[in-house]
Structure formats: C-alpha cells, structure tokens
Amino acid sequence: VIEVGSLRIAVVGTGLMGASVALGAARLGAHVRGYDVDAAALEEAVRRGAVHTPCTSLADAVEGVDVALVATPVASLPGVVAVVLGESDDACTVTDVGSTKATVCAAAASPRFVGGHPVCGSEAHGAAHASADLFDGATWFLTPVAETDPARYRLVHGLVSALRAQPVAIEPDAHDALVAITSHLPHALANLVVNQAGTARIAGHDPLAAAGGSLRDLSRVAGANPRVWVDIFLDNREALLSVLAEHRLGVERLEAALSSADAREIGDWIEEAAGNRRRVLRAAYAADPGDLFRVRIHVPDEPGVLARVTQALGAERLNIEDFELHHLSPERGGVLGILVSGEGEAERAAQLLEALGYGVVVAPVAAGP
C-alpha cells in the first residue's frame, strides 16, 4: 500500500484533470506543487486548495518531488513529458493523464515514466470545476512497457487506487486500439449522425427535434469538447482510421444486403448483434442477460414522484440494477425505467408500482439467444 500522505507531488498543467488529481492527493495528505503556463489557471488551482506550492517554472515545480503528473493537452504531452523527465532527478516518477498512450509512451522511453489514462469524460474544464471525487470508481488505464521500473509502476498504481480509481494495465498500442473502438468510434459516429440529422429537413420535420430514444442515446457524446477531442482524434488517427475503414466496409456490406433484399443475411447480422449485446450486458451486470427486465412507467410532471417511487421500491428491498427517469416535457411528463435482475423481481416491482396507481410495462432487456 502506498502512503500517499507522505508523497510530494508535482502537477504540471492545473486544469480540470490536474487540479482534480491534486485535490484528491491533497485530501490524502500529500504536498502538491503546481505549474501551469497559464498563470490564471494555476492561481485558480491554488484558490481551490488543490495546489499548496505554486511554481513559476516547470523545473521549480518538479524539484524534489516523488511523483510528477503531467495533465496538459494530448498534443503537448510528448514534449512536456520529455522536459519533465529532463528537469526532474532520478527519484522522480513521471506519469500523465492523456487519453491516448502510444505517442507519449514512445516519446518518453524512460524507466521512470508510467503512462496513465483515467476514463472520466466531462464537459467541464478548468480547476474551478475540479473535484477530488472525479476518479471515484473510474477505470484508470496504466501503460507500463518493458523498460518501465516495476517500483515506479507500483507507486503510480498505488496513487491511482488511493484516488479510488480502478487501475487496468494494458500495452500502449493495445490501449489506443481499444479506445479507438470503445470510445473514439462512438464519438465520431455520434458527431456524424447528429450532423447528418441536423442538415436534413423532412417536409418541415426536424429530425433532431423528433429524435427518439435511439438517436438520443447515440447523440449523447456528440460535440464533446473540441479543445480536447481534436487532439485525441489526430493523435490516435492511425487506429481510428483503421476502425473507420472497417466500419465503412460494414456499411457497404449492409447496403449490399439491403439492395438485394437479402432477408437471411440481415437476420443473421441482427442475431450476431443480439449476441454481442448480451456480452455487453453480461460484462456490465454480472447477471444472465436473459434475466434482465425493464419495468417502465409513464409519470406525470409533478414534484415528489421520484421520491414516492423510490421509497416504495426501497421499502421492499428490490434488487435494482439501473434506474432512469427521463423527462419528456411539462405536458407529457416523463418515463421512469427500472432494470432488475430476475422475472420475479420484475413482477414484484410491477405490482408495487401498480399499487401506487401507475400503469406498468414489463419487458425483457435482451431477446433470447
């Protein structure tokens, strides 16, 4: 176990991520030195209590520290990490929080460097929105390579765990290939689809305003912070290009199947997707996907509905996996959905909600295998 409270930490780049790490480390008793090229950003981090010792130079910030964490924009990471490695002495372990890992790890090429990537998207930026709890429960990829000093890896692993994140070790190239498909492709498709829907005008109907559940789900990550995402897309462009090319081939195969009205092929393709959807659910819920049921009610737009429902469910100690209330509009109220494991639990939930006077719809989450 790492005693974070006894560490001296330097945070280079005191925006949202850097200041959040600083706040978390400071809460654990660490002494935090800070540096940012933007004096106002550094001042804000000091004001927030994230940085104890603001420094006017990078060299000053990293002097005598145990860990230097680099939290500057992705495009600047190779350069800044190299400078930090150069300016700090051998006792200093260097890590970063960049969303891509191959470029920075290759550039660092030092036993003292351990690449890192906390997965916790946020539209906020700046130390003003920093939180010691930003990483609570989040996956935090660590990308040690062959030359990485194991003791340095253990130190960063311990720091990340102390910030209540879940460290996951992976090779830098594998990391970038993994996030290309789990994160960068979905972000790219979200942007593509909202822009396509945004330019389409269908007999006076705006597709964006008519967006149902599926387009709304898809669009959630559309237009994410360009300051961050231009860098990510460009730095990971090789992996993303490969994933996009494969996606385009998939689109072309679907177009061919549609053109020839090949019901068999389209059916097989949907069945394959159903199987993959079950794998996503199995990983997310540690339950048999066939046992997952969604219990849905329509609720009026009035105060107290949420508390009334959750109190009733809580009193019965129902095993709720997910709980969602989506507001439609003041006129149309909202939709409340509860994901439960087991048909018996679904029935109990339905009976409870019916007793409260709601009309209930129960449906399995995944079609059978």
Place this chain on the structure above:
Amino acid sequence: VIEVGSLRIAVVGTGLMGASVALGAARLGAHVRGYDVDAAALEEAVRRGAVHTPCTSLADAVEGVDVALVATPVASLPGVVAVVLGESDDACTVTDVGSTKATVCAAAASPRFVGGHPVCGSEAHGAAHASADLFDGATWFLTPVAETDPARYRLVHGLVSALRAQPVAIEPDAHDALVAITSHLPHALANLVVNQAGTARIAGHDPLAAAGGSLRDLSRVAGANPRVWVDIFLDNREALLSVLAEHRLGVERLEAALSSADAREIGDWIEEAAGNRRRVLRAAYAADPGDLFRVRIHVPDEPGVLARVTQALGAERLNIEDFELHHLSPERGGVLGILVSGEGEAERAAQLLEALGYGVVVAPVAAGP
C-alpha cells in the same frame, strides 16, 4: 372528443401491439373483436382480457365494427390491410401500427384507411406482455393522405389520444425518411458497431467488456428483435440506403480530414455537432442547453442508497430533469447522475449530496456555443 367506450373495434393480429391496443380500448369500455392466424396468440389475448370476442376468420372479426386495427408484421401489412378493406363494410375505418408507412399507405389507397405508427420499442412480444399503458406518453405518427376521409382521421386521432399517446400527423414518405434517420440509422449503426467490437480482440482485452459510456449508450438498441427489424429494414430500404450512403460519405470525409491531419476541419465538424447536440437538448428539455448541468456521485452497492438520495432531493423540491443510477458492479458500486436546469439548482443538489457524505462532480451538459 371520441367516445371510445361506444366503439366496436376489431384487432387483426393479437401480438404485443394488437393486444396492447385492445387492452387500452377495453379499459375505456370498447367492445373488442379479435383475429390472429395463430390460434394460440388469439387465445392468450382472450385470457388477458384484451379480446372479448375471438373470431375464427378475418371476415367475422371485422363484421359490423367501427374501427379495424391491423397489427400484423410489417411485411404482411399491405396484403392484410387490403383484405380487411375488402371484407369490411363502408362504415369501418381501418388503421395499422406498422413501423413503416409508405408501402402500406400506397397499397391501401382508400379513404377509409389511416396509417399509424406508435413509437414504443419493446423487446417483449406476444399478448402475454401486452399492456394498456404501452402507449402512455408515446408519439403515435398518423399518415393521412389526400384521399383520406377527414372524419376517419378524426376517429383514429381520437382513439390514439384516448390511449394516451401523442398523435403527430405526417406524410407517409416523410415519415419513412424521418424514421430512417432518427431510428433505422441508429439501429443499423448500433448493430454494426457491436459486431465490429465483438470480433475485435485486442491483446486479450474484449472491447465489449471494456465498453465505456459511449459504446454502451450506442449499443442499447443493438440486436433488437430480428422478427420485427428484418421487415423494417427491408421495407424501408430505399430511405435507409439513401441515409447510409450519406453516412458513408461523412465517414469518408472524416477519413480524409484525419489522413491529412486537418485540425481546422475536425474542429469545425465537432463544433457543428455541438450545435446540433444543443438542438437535441433544447427540444428534449425546453430549457436553454447552456443551463443544463449534470451532478454526478459515485455510490456504493448497498440497499437504500436510491431512496436516501431521492428523499433528500425530494424534500428540497429540486427541479430534476433526468435521473439515472447505473450499476457498475458489486465491487465498484454505481454512478448516480442528476440532470438539473440552472447552475443554482446544480449547486443546491451538490450541497445536499455532499451533506449526505457523497463526493460530487458538477459539469455542464453541453459545451458553450
């Protein structure tokens, strides 16, 4: 206002949708006759109290009714609607609940036919899962054409409203173009992406198991009921092919921008997506998207958390737009997110949750314009 209680209704096809309409109409006092080619499906609808008078022939079912609602699979609709129009007398208004509208409306070509499409996806099927509340708050597209008898349209409009759905009139072709982009494209992309992620193996890491928020959101509609969706994709293949071709061009443009590392173009593309995302939010929340904030906490996997949080929020009468609790795992607990309108409300929510001992992260939902 239509007195649904005085109507005689025939439901042709007593699966989930037909039986749900039947249950809703029966609850309002209507007399429901029913027919299904599958005798067991019809029996189940009778057992559920959805159908009062089961019939052994379609002609028998539609005899003397005011409204005949056809709820058979999409591919069968043109044929079945034609038979229903032929077997019923002039007093009978005919409607359907198919997810595509151009084909069936063109085939019907009758002043007595009013096409309909209730938007309420469900993985359930069969009368066993039917609910009179399935349409509560849902959009229900109606597709009258030039030859449609206005009185018939008012009748179907009244029936739909009485089932608590929101009728939205639109031309059949416009309907199919609209759902191609708001529903069929997102469904197709969900299938394509989970299948791509499902076949990728990255140094032992399964992208589906590592699926973060964006892939999980995107995959929600993947693998939806093939019995239903093969028909939908094929029937609307012209509109879907056009939307897919445009999507493929967008992918190619993105690939070109990435290949030439065109930061300006990628930045503009993300900014456009951010603007379109704000339009989605504006339509969904009737609030200035810049005023929407997400308040997020990490919660342990223990009973009572949900009730404790909602009681505290309810007591303060916070104006909550959306409320989500997503379970991560027994070890990692869950993430609770609350969408509120107004920075002041976000601060109040944060203070409340901090007082309960939770670490809180507050962030705007949409980046500024």
